[in-house]
Amino acid sequence: MKHAHPSPFGATVLPSPGGVHFALWAPTAPQVVLEHGPTPHPMLRNEEGWHHLTLPEAAPGDPYRFRLPDGLRIPDPASRYNPDDVHGPSVVIDPRQYDWQHDTWRGRPWEEAVIYELHVGCFTPEGTFSAAAKRLQDLASLGITAIELMPLADFPGQRNWGYDGVLQFAPDASYGTPDDLKALIDTAHGLGLMVLIDVVYNHFGPEGNYLHAACPPFFNPAHQTPWGAAIHYDGAQARTVRDFFVHNALYWVEEFRFDGLRMDAIHAIRDDSPTHIAVEVCHALRDGPGRERHVHVVLENDANQASLLARDAQGRPAAATAQWNDDLHHAVHVLATGETDGYYIDYTDDPVAQFGRALAQGFIYQGQPSPFRAGEARGEDASRLPLGAFVSYLQTHDQVGNRAFGERIHAIGDIALVRAAWACLLLSPHVPMLFMGDEFEASTPFLYFCDFGPELSRAVSEGRRAEFGRFKAFADEAARARIPDPNAASTFEASKLRWDEWDDPLHAAWRVQVGEMLALRQRRLAPLLAGQRGAGRFETTRDGLLRVEWTLADTTRGEDGARLHLLAHFGEGPVEGIGAPPGEVLYATAVDRDGSQNGLLRAARGGVFVTLQEPGLA
Template identity: 50%
Template sequence: MRRRHEMPFGAEVGEEGVRFALWAPAADGVELALEGGETLPMSRGEDGLYTLTTSLALPGDRYNYRVASADGGHEVPDPASRYQPGDVHGPSEVVDPEGFEWEDGGWQGKPWEEAVLYELHVGTFSPEGTFAGVEGRLDYLMQLGITGIELMPVADFPGGRNWGYDGVLPFAPDSGYGRPEDLKSLVQAAHERGLMVFMDVVYNHFGPEGNYIGLYAPQLFTDRHQTPWGAAINFDDEGSRWVRELFVHNALYWLEEYHLDGLRLDAVQEIHDDSDKHFPRELAERVKQGPGRGRHVHLVLENDDNAASLLRGHGVDGGGPGHDAQWNDDLHHSLHRAATGESGGYYAEYPNPINSLGRCLAEGFAFQGEPSSFRGGAPRGEPSAGLAPTSFVAFSQNHDQIGNRAFGERLAHLAKPEAARAVAAIYLLAPQIPMLYMGEEWAASSPFLFFCDFEPGLAPLVTEGRRGEFSTFPEFADPAIRERIPDPAAEETFLRSKLDWSELEEDKHRGWLNLYRGLLRLRKEVIVPRLAGTSGGGEYRLLGERGLAVRRTLGDGSRLALVANLSDEPLRLAEPESLGRAVFSTHPEATEDELPAWYAGWRLEEG
């Protein structure tokens, strides 16, 4: 089986040769420069789209565009390049996507309620730091109980190491991880094992190095809106039709040409769009009309706005076009503050983390329109109690919550083991969709630090800016202490972030792994079969200051209940919480009228 996604731009291999297309409305002219060969003029068409079809180019050939302008012109890579063998500043390579033979034609994906996600960074997950390195660990992930891996962004970024959120060529898998065929091999191998593959995509900004599009298509950005990275990407101003198509086709490209099972959209609160149809809504419709027609394809949001209306099944849309779920930061922040006691930054917004955790487990978001002190008192969120619990992705760690700390500490570095166990038991068995962060399941000792590999003029500025971000925190007021923050530009910072797989030979780490495997096995056997058809609305109540009881009716009519004591002291209950049979307990010896410290127990009553 052969797969390709037809695009209106880039290099498309066809029967008459290769058709090249570049949207360059500000250019005075464009030429195709074949490496070691001809330089051919391209014809300008509608809205500044330059095209050329030539038989002089073949798959494997490298090329640039020479863009003429008033300042003399530039030689640039293809913004729709399928592969950049020499990184973001080098020439692009003509790729024939039909050169890869797919053998997973029977794969239809998995229903969303079966998802157990595992977020990973390709460069630090395995010793190899490549797509092949991930492929070599798929059996381990399958045995862990994962049903879907989520790759942090792989779109080509400058240098040899990066989180991926500084990508500038959104269609080209980073050459440091392997060729396009290597990523396709990873996806196919995952499908052979019954694993879905998701990818993070970034549609809110481009990285600070290697983005040449603004030279010949300044309409890519607009001053109508601002983001933390400067002028916003243009989704609603002059020229926005081509910009919107660029990102719609990018999503369809990954889903069709690479047969991915889903995408996670980064920080959509920074996708600013005042047009009649907000871009994330249009994207969801196009995906459902395209690859989502014949198989399970899932879209997940990261959205600080807590916009419940963007999620599938909200209100009266009956599960129509919409995104399947959103990362539930509120739940993370509640769990983290409860387990660690940290109260700085956004954790200050959760002064009673047990109450906000209860609301998250019963209703989705903790903030559903209430004013946010961290955001200057502005209201945050929309009502979410009507959404199914599977509309939310639950986690105790992810790349942001670890890597945006000065020293990249994981929860196992910050919380007592008994607190971390209770947290795992809560979010892995809750009806929301769980997501692990790589290495969490064995309490990996390696940190996950912020790292990058920008050109020499930019790298020191990033290092200075990174350390300056922490200057307002009391614990980093001393410049000498800030100097201890790992340098993002140093290769050592990247190497320290690599997982140490030899730790799995140690009893301590094996114990954590066995806990996670056991919890995910219980989830598969007991929770997942009951999730389909689960509607919104659970109930919760506080048990003293640090105790919590949550109940939820599942899709088959059964009732699932959590009882937890997230404190250092035992909790005696005046009215014991008893419901059905025990599913799991962190303390099997506990009685119904007294909960030990850091206790989490789940019970189920059949419908």
């Protein structure tokens, strides 16, 4: 079947007898000229500031751009494809040309989600959609059920994390064509994999954003974000601005058949409207036509607003499905590495207990004062949320790439504790997420990289080195000079996964262990997670022993009360005489029966012991 999202923005290919309709919202421009072929075409302006024109001779594949009254020539802000980068012309795309092979795909319920975050450019040596599609079978066989693509919106240059995108509807051409992206998603669906896309609705990148020239009301200079003027979501002309992003969300889900979105840093969005734009996007995705398939929205929200994750009486999300859980990551990072700089200071008070709280309750900060934020209260009560509302991880692109040398946690932390934390997470009711390479403890770093023009590139390189200058390790200039230049192609190349490590004995043993845990999760835990409600319980001892208990539910048999028990040892081991949790043993590593005491356990450092207690059993 064919899939196309009807949108008032951009270029729309018309049905027979053909032609293309072009539309640009530029309310401050008295005249806009469409450049298509050798002849300029003045567009018609209406009272709302829309400029329209239909060209019967235009066709898919044609380049075009808009010329503003001052002579500036710009790409279409709603371009579906910009093969010559963000400063070049846009190309007319007919989305109906792709023939989907797995059109019966209806997604997967959220309780089955095991997410794998990847950067298309660094996931394979080729760094393309087509190359990534060829590796998906490996992920599906491992037990991954969803891939999350870092942002794809067209960015300046040939390499970028994606958070500097300026053409929200155009997949970056360095990865391939729009049809190549559709083929990647189609392949994933054929393997049973959901595909999420990371979208950035809080800012545009610093280079190539022509909306400032075409449509100044799109931004509100009275409000600044860390990346520039805030998007004007609540101004006099906010409806059109909001529609731009609502249509963008619908476009990815309807036209590309993504299974949902990850919305970047919504805490940085300035929106005083009665309905926050993030909530409006969630409602549009949930209530739109053809939603017989599963569509999920994951938030990044430093404010820990549990209210945005609330469930209705039937247990369905009222707005977002889940949120990235930095709290759990930060606690594990302190526990495994001992680092306490910056925001990690909030997690230094008994990190084992902090990790236990995160496993049991989701958020650690649910209204308590944050020392890092000078005592400011952070977060909301999350006690009524299912633990599936939390996407939890030991690292992400942020937590690796924001380090000066991009080291992964298994390279800098106590490996026994890192692996124990992975076992605790993968066999918990949280939705676990791996960052690409976690599954085989990749040796490659993930560095911050970009490809800006000369003036901006210098500012970024100097700014990054100056930022690290406040840390003791980079106090002298020679130390700062060793920090990789974000604009150097070598920095990007160093961040690519080495797939020969997948089968290398030094790496494969951990991959096999991860696969075994994920198989156990899907076979025994996933059927019990749909009905899970509310927080669990945890306790710690002074010797670093952690116990967590969660109540699950078997909705397929109408039963509730199944209990999942976790015992993990994060102290200096070994510890003996440990009371075993009740139930069937699902998983045990570095924990065994204490031969000297009947029924008790002995745990080595990093030991993990998981049991499942069926309803009605002591």
